């Protein structure tokens with residue numbers, strides 16, 4: 110039988126409830142005949158008997174049991190309505206040896222917090238969930254719960270729960286046991302002394318699973334709410350037997366005892382290893398710092414797959430190697446899905462202001478649509494390099510310098526069509542002079558790890574140089 | 581210090597880990613997903629914890645649990661996700677838990693689009709959820725600041741027991757820039773209020789419910805007093821050519837980059853313009869703006885929203901000078917030339 114003296118897992122005096130002490134500090138805030146008090150006691154005794162007080166993190170929900178921390182002599186965290194399984198996930202992944210207990214009502218767990226409980230269960234989080242199902246929202250004044258029975262009247266189902274309107278009661282223990290994560294799922298009842306004893310056993314079993322690191326345990330406890338049900342405590346218990354238990358089968362759904370939940374975490378990197386992982390090692394280059402009189406704004410545009418974004422990063426890296434400031438901004442997301450891509454690169458001797466290139470000083474057009482899109486935006490006196498392998502038309506502007514270069518053809522002659530972007534970039538560097546081609550050559554081996562590819566790229570640069578010399 | 585060309589969204593993960601972050605809980609959303617990608621790689625490989633949550637609601641509550649258990653914890657999201665987190669952010673404030681949230685802003689309302697806007701300003705700077713609370717809001721304008729702010733955010737969060745929001749945007753996140761990284765790893769210290777699930781911390785309770793009016797009123801007074809101290813201690817901003825300026829542009833994040841170029845262009849035309857760039861949006865640098873409001877002829881606030889920061893500038897200068905508003909929405913980011921035109925129109929017109 111349940112001991113009637115105050116269990117040791119409770120505080121001696123409930124000073125969080127009644128700071129001034131006195132008789133109020135000796136009683137709970139629950140209504141007479143409420144099941145919460147019983148479940149609290151069973152948990153508190155178990156914590157004490159199993160000697161896990163100093164390892165326990167107890168999560169209080171929002172509901173009548175919001176003040177569970179008045180009583181539980183453990184580390185206490187009060188959670189937002191329905192979110193305790195997520196809070197518990199955060200806590201148990203921070204303190205892997207802690208015994209994490211999530212205590213929740215049916216509004217909290219089966220209503221607002223369904224996503225959290227399902228996913229915590231599915232991940233098999235290391236926690237014990239005690240789900241107090243009283244078929245009603247107690248705290249807020251007796252409204253419909255997801256577990257309210259058909260025909261049951263509540264403050265928000267004054268004519269009784271109707272299947273056509275509110276649907277049927279939800280069976281959380283069954284739902285949770287469809288998932289593979291939990292190791293232990295059981296439904297118990299507080300309708301009589303035998304049920305209480307079974308609940309006691311189930312609670313201990315769930316906590317033992319925590320101690321043994323077995324993973325996720327779920328105990329649904331059918332529990333009376335005499336006030337919400339508008340019944341006397343004795344009547345409430347017989348209503349449970351006659352009405353609640355036929356709908357919610359009292360049984361064990363799962364009990365896996367041979368599982369240990371391993372930590373998914375790798376060994377923790379120390380400071381040196383972390384720095385090594387995070388801080389890229391870039392040797393200073395021996396290149397001379399170049400000076401730009403004015404900002405250069407380059408738009409590199411083409412089909413996705415033509416390497417316009419990587420040409421942009423190479424350009425920006427080359428600029429940095431020469432001591433310039435640089436920004437690189439990609440087109441991205443939905444825009445990429447249309448099959449076109451562009452990179453905006455801004456180079457300057459001063460800190461770069463806007464990274465947005467709306468009026469390029471140079472346009473590197475890898476295909477026709479790119480020329481169509483950006484030709485008119487190029488500043489007077491600017492530069493347009495056109496991939497004449499793919500773009501058949503001429504540039505309409507007569508106030509810009511234009512280089513027509515069959516960069517795709519040049520690249521495929523070298524046997525590396527994908528390198529057309531490098532030919533294009535090299536032409537730009539020969540034309541602009543800052544950054545210079547040496548800067549590109551110096552960053553290639555750092556950014557391209559495969560030495561054959563570096564070789565190919567150097568070959569492409571050579572071909573670009575020959576082409577440039579001829580124009 | 582040699583610098584690496586790196587995306588803001590990638591740099592911030594490194595800054596955070598070097599700043600002592602141990603846990604990342606997040607849910608993917610463009611344009612913040614790259615932060616989750618980087619965290620999934622680097623937090624995991626370094627033996628820290630990365631977990632993809634089932635929603636932003638869950639992510640923020642995982643943060644609540646990890647922070648309560650003493651972790652240095654973060655997430656990254658964008659408008660729709662941060663909207664979902666607001667209940668949790670309010671609970672963090674109510675329990676005075678430290679956390680770091682990166683908001684890589686996109687355009688709204690609703691699903692909007694994935695281009696930059698600065699319309700999460702009010703949501704982040706005014707608390708956002710229910711109750712009278714504040715978050716520390718840092719506004720990076722470069723890849724370097726994405727790194728540096730993430731590096732210091734966990735110290736700030738721990739020191740003040742507050743949520744620190746790094747309010748970035750799609751461009752600052754997507755942009756690559758040269759970035760230098762700190763060479764020292766920070767670590768969080770044991771917190772005497774946290775719930776570790778051990779003997780020493782057994783007495784501790786983290787909760788935000790205080791049923792009696794007097795108690796909750798006192799708690800709120802205490803929070804407000806803390807916020808006043810934070811305002812006095814950490815407010816931060818940058819000024820460019822404000823000494824002799826007739827016209828003062830005020831802008832943050834990506835817009836401040838555009839404004840910096842506009843200032844250069846306007847100065848070339850002989851118009852004396854300066855730039856005031858808040859690095860902290862809460863606390864807002866009101867006192868300094870009030871001073872500048874006395875010395876300049878006009879102020880213009882450029883932002884990718886409907887004038888959310890301009891409201892704060894108005895409050896700061898209290899009518900000492902006119903405050904023009906230059907606003908863009910929808911993910912459209914103006915060029916410096918456009919801003920120059922707007923300033924000329926407002927100033928000469």
Ligand SMILES: Cc1ncc(C[n+]2csc(CCOP(=O)(O)OP(=O)(O)O)c2C)c(N)n1
Nearest residue numbers: 171172173190214215216217245246247248
């Ligand atoms: C976001 C949010 N919505 C609503 C509430 C109001 N509320 C508090 S408790 C509760 C229902 C509690 O019912 P249950 O979980 O069944 O617990 P019981 O009180 O019956 O033990 C509700 C709706 C809240 N606190 N937060």
Ligand code: SF4
Nearest residue numbers: 140143173247334335
């Ligand atoms: S309202 Fe119901 S659940 Fe709440 S304390 Fe009273 S009897 Fe218990």
